Amino acid sequence: MTTAQTPEAVAARKAQAKRDHRRKIIRTIIGRGGAYAVLIGFAAAMLFPFLFMVATALKTPEDTFRYPPKILPRTAATAEVGGEEVDLFTVEVPGEGVQTVFLAEPGVEAGLFASLDDPETTISWPLEFAVDTGQTTTIDGETLPIYAVTQGAETVDLALVRNTAVGRFVGLDDPNIETFAVVRTAERAESIDPQWQNFREIIDLRDFDRSLTNTILVTILVVAGTLFTSITGGYAFSRLRFKGRNAIFVTYVGSIMIPFVVLIIPLFRLMVSFGWVNTLGSLVWPFIFNAYGTFLMRQFFVSIPKDLEEAAYIDGAKRWKILWAIFVPLSWPAIATLATFMFLYAWNSFIWPLVSINGANSDDFVLTIALQTLGGQAGEGPNLIFAAIVLSVIIPFTVFVFAQRYFVENVATSGIK
Amino acid sequence: MTAASVSSVSTNSGEPRWFLPLVVWRVFTAVLLAAALVATVIQRGIVVDGPVRLTLILALIGGLIGAGIAIRGTLQRVHLGRLSGFAIDFLLVVILGFIALNRMGMFTGLDAVGEAFNGNAALLLIIVVGWFVSGFAERAGGNQRNIKLIARWTMIAGAAILAVAMGIFPGLIEFASRLVRGEVVLFAIGAAVSAVFARLLWTDDAARFFGTNQAQSEAMDGMLFVAPNVLGFLAFFAGPLIVSAFISFTEWDGLTDATFVGFQNYIDLFSDSLFLKSLRNILVFGVVAIPLAVVPALLLAALLNSKLPGMKFFRAVYFLPSIAGVVGVTLIWKQLFNSTVGYLNYMILRVTEWFGAIFGATWEAPQPQWISDDSIALIAVIILFIWQQIGFNTVLFLAGMQGIDGTLYEAADIDGAGPWAKLRNITVPMLRPTTVFVVATTTILGLQLFNEPFILQSPSPPSGPNNSTLTPVIYLYQNAFSEFQIGYASAVAWALFVLIFGITLLYFRRSGEDGVLSS
Structure with missing residues (x-):
């Protein structure tokens, strides 16, 4: 602060401060813009397959094999002209640009004409608009007659390569527009036309509703069963003292580490000996005893203050009643978290149903198996497979919209212990 | 209630009416267990094989010892008699009830x-609507009791209509007719009698009679x-786990008798070129896919943690792939991977053309056969895995970041640290x-990779090209x-488990040495 407070110095400092401020704002804008760009980029990558899923589910089978691919479902457009259904085409009309036209007359006698300067450029045009000039030209060693061809207002000299046939196309909106093109290669006009009946078809033809019902049933039972055993178990581990409690609890927590693949074979043998193979029961009963759920409930119950239950206990309430009347109402967040976790687990599990529901009878299929079977059938159009996928994700996505908090909470609680 | 009313008419000697039946029942269960043990040992009546037989014999010996303790304790009128008797009766209810219900x-x-x-699932909607209404009524608070009451009755009515529509009455009749069929009725009666005695021993009356104190009653409650949890855990987790270990030491086709081969299966693994190939694949997969599923997630989470508007939307979007389910998602990607009409190759083509136009060159765009080319197939699986996993990991990281003390960042702001410096010096550590x-x-999940290649390659074999x-x-x-090489397959399972366990242990050990997890 030894510098003199000259007016120039003050002004310079102010200007510097202003510059700094502006630079900071610019940096913030760039930073935020960059952040949003990255976030939006990833969001697009995450969303595109789902967008593609919905769009493909609404397509016709041919539309799914189109190249280059187009996202929206399209079908060839038709229109009613003079009481008849006609196919529509998009054709470039000389002097009028690209027009939507319909085929008025097929099989018009025509010639394939080549440009004299550039024989690679050809056009098919009716012979009635061409007049033989009597001259000839030689292209690739072939002697070809030259015709004066009239296209709209223009007339040019072209070489006739060979005879062919074209269609006469008339403008849909303006009947005065008339043009000619080879019908086989003319581009069909298309309209966006979602095929909603794909959903009906997949439900009716493939009994997909049965798979959906089975999945709903299995999921409800797994969620309810897990909640019950986890709540009672968690309560015992958190509040009741008995011999061996801690040893059992440590075993439980340790068992979360053990990968399921180790259990597949013996569990399958167990299902065989119980007679549960190829039944929905095999998807429910072994999965309602869950170490993770017990752990989650126990951790939540531990955090509940003891005063509440002690008052009730002195009043003579039984523990069973205390659990359901005091603990459970206080534990909704943890219960909802566990419920969403088990919901996703039951709804989406694949490898175990693949092993235990291995019959050909689709009556005991769950969605994942039905989808896998459908996807493995070479003859099935992708549109129906995708309609089935849409049906299989609707319920999880809806639940997610309403219970997003608990999904995220589930991640958070399992992540930070 | 019946037990309590019966016991109130106890005789003068302090012996309730139910005492004698209880003693008889205790002796009877002991005899029953002994008979079952003998039948299992001499393989008459109860014929089971291998590990199940061994387990059964051990369990029955345990049960018999327990029954002996229960008889002694009952006669001595001590708590141990009540506890062990109750435990036996409870287990009998569970086991006999299970057998009866399973036979039915x-x-x-x-x-x-x-x-x-x-076809009746739509009726569920009534229940769901009722549930939502009652939930909202609760949240609204105040004088919403009538609405709540109506909502609750709607739910009950919905459930009743659903039950009737699903045929509960014919179902109950079928249930009753199966109950009295064949030997099922014996198991059912056994379970019912055991339940009566379990209930009897559970009463306060029995507690007084056997002199149960506060702590003992708490332990019994516990x-x-x-x-339910522990029994299920034993039946469907711990038991199968032990059986799995046992099977891995045998050669077994699942039909004929298993032959014990010691460590032969494990020795064979090391010279099995297919197993070694699978290990190589999974290690390549892990080394590429795991960092790519974790590092971008960390950066995304750091961006999401910046409290800018719209972050909740992005978080929800990133979470979608983890909700959609692996089968559906993989089928979607299978179509995107399609080498002729798939979007991925089309985008590669367009991007190559675009860059080519910028640099004034014509480049040949690669159009890989994502699924059928043996040098690319694993890369397709990696891309799919990363896509599925990244959002989930982002949300995990975000949850962790929101637990970091905000004052650290404030201090860094005062020191003039930029966002990059804050990420490196505060967030990451x-x-x-x-x-x-x-x-x-991510590692545990990745090493168990199955669904993605299985579905991508279907209907070809899941092992993929070459x-x-x-x-x-x-x-x-x-x-x-x-x-049907079940013994060998079990050895593969355990080898994989050892690999997963070793790697996880390594992670936690390393972070443990840094003192992060010491708390």
Whole structure:
């Protein structure tokens, strides 16, 4: 602060401060813009397959094999002209640009004409608009007659390569527009036309509703069963003292580490000996005893203050009643978290149903198996497979919209212990 | 209630009426257990093989010892008699009830329920609507009791209509007719009698009679509460786990008798070129896919943590792939991977053209055969895995970041630290426990890779072209369920488990040495 407070110095400092401020704002804008760009980029990558899923589910089978691919479902457009259904085409009309036209007359006698300067450029045009000039030209060693061809207002000299046939196309909106093109290669006009009946078809033809019902049933039972055993178990581990409690609890927590693949074979043998193979029961009963759920409930119950239950206990309430009347109402967040976790687990599990529901009878299929079977059938159009996928994700996505908090909470609680 | 009213008319000697029947029952159960033990040992009546027989014999010996203790304790009128008697009766209810219900086809009856449920599922909506209304009424608070009451009755009515529509009455009649059929009735009666005595021993009256004190009653409650969970855990987790270890030392096709071969299966693994190939694949997969599923997630989470508007939307979007379910998602990607009409190759083509136009060159765009080319197939699986996992990991990291003390960032702001410096010097070090967890879970998941290659390659064999997508779990699946080499498949499972366990332990050990997880 030894510098003199000259007016120039003050002004310079102010200007510097202003510059700094502006630079900071610019940096913030760039930073935020960059952040949003990255976030939006990833969001697009995450969303595109789902967008593609919905769009493909609404397509016709041919539309799914189109190249280059187009996202929206399209079908060839038709229109009613003079009481008849006609196919529509998009054709470039000389002097009028690209027009939507319909085929008025097929099989018009025509010639394939080549440009004299550039024989690679050809056009098919009716012979009635061409007049033989009597001259000839030689292209690739072939002697070809030259015709004066009239296209709209223009007339040019072209070489006739060979005879062919074209269609006469008339403008849909303006009947005065008339043009000619080879019908086989003319581009069909298309309209966006979602095929909603794909959903009906997949439900009716493939009994997909049965798979959906089975999945709903299995999921409800797994969620309810897990909640019950986890709540009672968690309560015992958190509040009741008995011999061996801690040893059992440590075993439980340790068992979360053990990968399921180790259990597949013996569990399958167990299902065989119980007679549960190829039944929905095999998807429910072994999965309602869950170490993770017990752990989650126990951790939540531990955090509940003891005063509440002690008052009730002195009043003579039984523990069973205390659990359901005091603990459970206080534990909704943890219960909802566990419920969403088990919901996703039951709804989406694949490898175990693949092993235990291995019959050909689709009556005991769950969605994942039905989808896998459908996807493995070479003859099935992708549109129906995708309609089935849409049906299989609707319920999880809806639940997610309403219970997003608990999904995220589930991640958070399992992540930070 | 009946037990309590019976016991109130106790005789003068302090011996309640139920005491003698109880003693008789105790002796009877002991005899029953002994008979079952003998039958299992001499293989008459109860014929089971291998590990199940051994387990059964051990369990029955345990039960017999317990029954002896129970008789002694009952006669001495001490708490141990009540506890062990109750435990035996409880287990008898569970086991006999299970056998009876299973013989009646009640556990597999779910399929019939599914059939009845199908078409009536719409009725569930009534219940759901009722539930939502009552939930909202609760949240609104105040004088919403009438609405809540109506909502509750709607739910009950919905459930009743659903039950009737699904045919509960014919179902009950069927239930009753199966109950009295054959030997089922014996098991059912056994379970019912055991239930009566279990209930009897549970009463306060019995507690007084056997002199149960506060702590003992608490312990009994605790065991009862934990029982459903522990019994299920033993039956469907611990038991199968031990059996699995046992099977891995045998050669077994699942039909004929298993032959014990010691460590032979494990020795064979090391010279099995297919198993080694699967290990190689999974290690390549892990080394590429795990960092790519974790590092971008960390950066995304740091951006999401910036409290800018719209972050909740992005978080929800990133989470979608983890909700959609692996089968559907993989089928979607299978179509995107399609080499002729798929979007991925089309985008590669367009991007190559675009860059080509900028640099004034014409480049040949690569159009890989994502699924059928053996040098690419694993890369397709990696892309799919990363896409599925990244959002989940982002949300995990975000949850961890929101637990970091905000004052650290304020202090850094005062020191003039930029966002990059803050990420490097505060977020990453403070996030160490979350990072270890994310990496460990991603690794555990990744090493069990099965679904993605299985569905991508279907209907071709899941091992992929030239075994390029063969993973240990796929190898296990093929061995167990197509080749019927169940012993060998179990050895593969345990080898994979050891690998996973070793790697996880390594992660946690390393972070443990840094003192992060010491708390």
